[in-house]
Amino acid sequence: MPVPSLIQAAVLVVLLAAVAPLLGGYMARVFSGERTFLDPVAKPVETFVYGLCRVDARREMRWATYLLTVLLFNAVGFVILFLILVLQGFLPLNPQHAPGMRWDLAFNTAASFVTNTNLQNYAGERGVSYLTQMLGLTWQNFVSAATGAAVAVALVRGLTRHESKEIGNFWVDLTRSLLYVLLPISIVLALVLLAQGVIQSLSPNLVATTLEGARQAIPMGPVASQEAIKMLGVNGGGFFNANSAHPFENPTPLTNLIEMLAVLSIPASFTYLFGKYAKNQRQGWVLFTAMLLLLLAGFGVMFASERAGNPILTRAGADQVASATSPGGNMEGKEARFGVGGSTLFGEMTTAASCGAVNSTFDSYTPLGGLIAMLNIQLGEIIFGGVGAGLIGMLIFALLAVFIAGLMVGRTPEYLGKKIEGNEMKMAMVAVLVLASSILAFSAIASVTSWGLAGRLNLGPHGLSEILYYYSSASGNNGSAFAGYNADSPLPNLTGGIAMLLGRFLYLVPVMAIAGSMAAKKVTPPSAGTFPTTGALFVGLLIGVILIVGALTFFPVYALGPIVEQLLMQAGRLF
Amino acid sequence: MLRHLSIAFRMAVVTIVALGLAYPFVITGAGQVAFPYAANGSLARDAGGKVIGSHLIGQSFTSDRYFHGRPSASDYDGTRSGGSNLGPTSKKLAEDVATRAKAAGGAAPVDLLTSSGSGLDPDVSVASALFQVPRVAKARRLAEDAVRRLVEQHTSPRQLGFLGEPRVNVLELNLALDGKR
Numbered sequence: 001m002p003v004p005s006l007i008q009a010a011v012l013v014v015l016l017a018a019v020a021p022l023l024g025g026y027m028a029r030v031f032s033g034e035r036t037f038l039d040p041v042a043k044p045v046e047t048f049v050y051g052l053c054r055v056d057a058r059r060e061m062r063w064a065t066y067l068l069t070v071l072l073f074n075a076v077g078f079v080i081l082f083l084i085l086v087l088q089g090f091l092p093l094n095p096q097h098a099p100g101m102r103w104d105l106a107f108n109t110a111a112s113f114v115t116n117t118n119l120q121n122y123a124g125e126r127g128v129s130y131l132t133q134m135l136g137l138t139w140q141n142f143v144s145a146a147t148g149a150a151v152a153v154a155l156v157r158g159l160t161r162h163e164s165k166e167i168g169n170f171w172v173d174l175t176r177s178l179l180y181v182l183l184p185i186s187i188v189l190a191l192v193l194l195a196q197g198v199i200q201s202l203s204p205n206l207v208a209t210t211l212e213g214a215r216q217a218i219p220m221g222p223v224a225s226q227e228a229i230k231m232l233g234v235n236g237g238g239f240f241n242a243n244s245a246h247p248f249e250n251p252t253p254l255t256n257l258i259e260m261l262a263v264l265s266i267p268a269s270f271t272y273l274f275g276k277y278a279k280n281q282r283q284g285w286v287l288f289t290a291m292l293l294l295l296l297a298g299f300g301v302m303f304a305s306e307r308a309g310n311p312i313l314t315r316a317g318a319d320q321v322a323s324a325t326s327p328g329g330n331m332e333g334k335e336a337r338f339g340v341g342g343s344t345l346f347g348e349m350t351t352a353a354s355c356g357a358v359n360s361t362f363d364s365y366t367p368l369g370g371l372i373a374m375l376n377i378q379l380g381e382i383i384f385g386g387v388g389a390g391l392i393g394m395l396i397f398a399l400l401a402v403f404i405a406g407l408m409v410g411r412t413p414e415y416l417g418k419k420i421e422g423n424e425m426k427m428a429m430v431a432v433l434v435l436a437s438s439i440l441a442f443s444a445i446a447s448v449t450s451w452g453l454a455g456r457l458n459l460g461p462h463g464l465s466e467i468l469y470y471y472s473s474a475s476g477n478n479g480s481a482f483a484g485y486n487a488d489s490p491l492p493n494l495t496g497g498i499a500m501l502l503g504r505f506l507y508l509v510p511v512m513a514i515a516g517s518m519a520a521k522k523v524t525p526p527s528a529g530t531f532p533t534t535g536a537l538f539v540g541l542l543i544g545v546i547l548i549v550g551a552l553t554f555f556p557v558y559a560l561g562p563i564v565e566q567l568l569m570q571a572g573r574l575f
Numbered sequence: 576m577l578r579h580l581s582i583a584f585r586m587a588v589v590t591i592v593a594l595g596l597a598y599p600f601v602i603t604g605a606g607q608v609a610f611p612y613a614a615n616g617s618l619a620r621d622a623g624g625k626v627i628g629s630h631l632i633g634q635s636f637t638s639d640r641y642f643h644g645r646p647s648a649s650d651y652d653g654t655r656s657g658g659s660n661l662g663p664t665s666k667k668l669a670e671d672v673a674t675r676a677k678a679a680g681g682a683a684p685v686d687l688l689t690s691s692g693s694g695l696d697p698d699v700s701v702a703s704a705l706f707q708v709p710r711v712a713k714a715r716r717l718a719e720d721a722v723r724r725l726v727e728q729h730t731s732p733r734q735l736g737f738l739g740e741p742r743v744n745v746l747e748l749n750l751a752l753d754g755k756r
Contacts, residue, residue, distance in 0.1 A: 004733055004736075004737045004738075007737040008737055008738055008739075011737070049586075049589055052585060052589055053582050053585040053586050053589060054581070054582060054585065055582055055586075065579075068576070068579060069579050069582075069583065072579050072580050072583040073583040073586060073587065075583075076580075076583045076584055076587045077587055080587060080591065096654075123655070123656075123657070125653075125654045125655065125656065126654060126655075134595050134596065134599040135591060135595035135596060136595070138594060138595055138598070138599055139590060139591050139594045139595035142590065142594040143587075143590050143594070171582060171586065174586070175586075178590065178594070183593075183594070183598065186598070187598075187601075187602070190602045190606075191602075191605060191606075191609070194602075194605075194606045194609070194610045194613055194614055195609075195610055195613065196613070197613045197617050197631055198613070199613070199614055199615065199616050200602055200603050200606035200607070200614045201603065201606075201607070201614055201615050201616070202603060203615070205653065205654060206616065206618075206626055207626075208618075208626040208627055208628045208629070208634075209625065209626070209627060210627060210628055210634045210635065211627060211628070211634070211636070211641065211746070211749055211750070211753070212634075212635065212636060212637065212638060212641070214634075214635060216628060216632075216634055216635075216651060216652070216653055217652060217653035217654045218616055218618070218626070218628070218629050218632060218653050219653045219654060219656075220615075220616065222599045222602070222603055224602055224606060224614075225598060225599040225602035225603070226599070240656045240693075241655070241656045241657045242656035242657050242658070242692060242693035242694060242695070245656075245658070245691070245692030245693040246656050246693045246695065247629075247631040247632055247633075247693060247695055247696070247697055248616070248631060248632070251617075251631050252734055252738075252739070253733065253734040253738035253739025253740075254734050254735065254738055256738070256739065257738055309685070310663045312663065312664065312668075312669050313668075313669070313672050313685065313688075313689070315669075316669050316670075316672035316673040316676060316688075317672060317673060317675075317676025317677070317679075317681065317682045317683065317688065318672055318676065318682070318683070318684075318685040318688045318689065319682050319683060319684050319685055319702075320685045323702065324701075324741075325684075325700060325701035325702035325705065325741065326684045326685070326686070326700045326701070326702035326703070327686070327700060327740045328684075328685060329685070330663070330685075330689075331685045331686045331689045332658075332659065332661065332663075332668065332689040332690060333658040333659065333660070333689075333690070333691070333692045334689075334691065334692055335691050335692050335693060335696050335698075336645065336686050336691070336696055336698040336699055336700055336703075336740065336742050337696075337698050337739050337740060337742050338739055338740065339700075339739065339740035341739075341740070342738070342739050342740070343692075358692070359692065360658075360692045361657075361658035361659075361660050361692050363658075363660040363661070363662055364658060364659065364660060364661055364662060364663070364668075365663070366663050367663060367664075457660055457661070457662075458660075458661065458662035458664075458665055460664055461664075462662035462663070462664055462665070465662075482660070483657070483658070483660050484660030484661070484662070565662075565663070565664055568664055569663050569664050573664060574664055574665070574666040574669055575662075575664050575665065575666060
């Protein structure tokens, strides 16, 4: 029995269940504008920011205005980031002389960081300057996460208010999530990571003379500050190409645990915040439970598959049997300090939570292990998901589940005491379809065109998986990769960038519309015909709806990619 | 619309200054004061103070007199981190592993034959270190027992008893070997 790996997973779950109510309760106070323990420091800054930006904090917005302000702020952010990327060659703090990005790569990268995706078609060490890492990427890591948080709170207000036209003020939600949640936790997190060995320096790279007399470059950079918000904001864009596999980003098994906890904390807390707003904590815990069960199931399959290893490597001479002195399993692309247990746990958490960080290379996973990573993304990043975005996706599925239950028993579906009607269902379906059609349409086009096929590193079914993963990660705003696929050429950069923008902003239109229409509805007291959304039955129904939608949409392409590859791997077929 | 565009622009400027400049500079200052060793890369130096590497970054060892680290897709170049990204049914991966196994003298622990995710993995599994003991002992004309004891002394257990995997830092082990000479 792989006991330590399972204890490691169990400890993470316990910590998560403890953090969710604490942080979730705090966040509920933050977004309701109530007093918090940070007020003595943060309140004067908040007031100052509103003055500087001429924000009228008392005025709330209708859903269309809220959506408009989200889009405006992100459009301005996109343009500024694009300019930084293109012009970085002329800007200071660039000791390795990274040149300005080509326009198509800059488009892809700007879209990637503004949408909280953090897909990276460049390599951090050579592709961007220190200034870009700080001013451009760290900045967007904060504000894209804050945008997600704001939108989720707006949707929660929409679902829990009644006969109301407004759903909050975006500028206030943005400012408060930065000032009271993301920034203070990031500061603490950065210092903890530093203590464990993550670097933070503005010096140029060093040159060492190794024991065997060779010259080796030692990379430098302001890593800890970026690493903290990269994980906490569920962004995932590595300072270095190797991301959280790099010893300067994730030096110890303890930082590995802390980084995983940082990723899941805010998304898990959002379920508690939802319960708080709904004035019924069970409404939140039901969503938390459904997410947790899906997370553990995914981890179980991924861990078992990587631990079983690759029979082709056994034939080549690799001893993959785990023992007291060897982690065993499929170690290609994994780090010795994490082993199969710490790598797959991290991989499951980050793909489930829409965090593009990886501490091992998914491209080298066994086909089933890689399939789970893909599935987590394709279900819509709802298994905890991104900051805010995860709760949004799960609530959309909750509406679908309630609707389907209503059809089965022949009653008008209700959620939180409000009738779910045609308008909401149309909008929910649009949201679900945006994601699936972006993934499948772009993948289909890329897999039959020379520009789409050109980037593959691996051939056979694995090549299809590489393409499918790229557009899944982009559309789902995850950001991890089957990194052998080289998407740094104009058409993959452009289509990937468009997929990220669709997956984030086109998705938001129906979501905000739902928030607006639900806020305006009356609440009717529950009757004997009301389907309760607070029990185990609802958890089961919700998981069922999620899996059926996911399985039906993506099963055909799995059969052509990872499933057939798993069988070929067992048979020893090489490409 | 125009009013909100103006707020969006102001908000962008305020947040970029606070989060893109002030925050990383403050963390840099705090790191340099509170954790100078870690913040500057956990460097290893020789007796004369010259940098010979980082305790956290693996380096290339090819001599029989040293323990070898894991295969690296980037040849341990600190400016090119990353894995091989070869898939499970890749012909090249199967050939690479077979070649490495042959060089190692037959079947070996998996981590010694597969490339790491970072290309800069500083560690090998305990099994992989023990696997190399006979070769190193022979090259250095040391007793195998003495070398094995050195491996045991440089084995890090699981952190807090359950986190990660037991492992051996290759650079530190090799430094100790050189000290034994």
